Amino acid sequence: VMKLLEVVKTSETSPETLASLTAFGKRMGKVTVECSDTAGFIVNRLLVPNLAEAVRMLERDVASSKDIDTAMKLGAGHPMGPFQLADYVGLDTVLFILNGWHEKYPDVEMFTPPETLKRLVAEGKLGTKTGEGFYKY
Secondary structure, X not given: XXXXXXXXXXXXXXXXXXXXXXXXXXXXXXXXEEEEOOOOOOHHHHHHHHHHHHHHHHHOOOOOXXXXXXXXXXXXXXXXXXXXXXXXXXXHHHHHHHHHHHHHOOOXXXXXXXXXXXXXXXXXXXXXXXXXXXXXX
16 A cells, blocks of 8 residues: 555645645555645656656667666666556556646657557556566566
8 A cells, every 4th residue: 555645735725724634644644745736746747757758768679678677676776667567557557647648738748658558558468457568477
């Protein structure tokens, strides 16, 4: 279970509401962070474009999925690489998020879904939940 709770505020969020939500999160044993209402909030706004860029690196033959995963685990201290994480999250979920952002922000390149991701989802290779994605399980 995720230990983090992103508490999202808008210009209409009162300080009392923000404090109440933060306290509620802490009572649930969560670490709370505050952020403005933006696409993906904090975690997904950084994570999903990173996953898409890893796929684009694979498409450009920069490195294999295995080597990119290894590099991010050992070089950046991530507990799993982007391909392993995308498979865990679900390739359909990653594509759904990217499609929504791309529709809303068509000129933002980092939100453009990579072709390989679209192909794998079309083939029903959604990651760990189907037994195959970027890896076979």
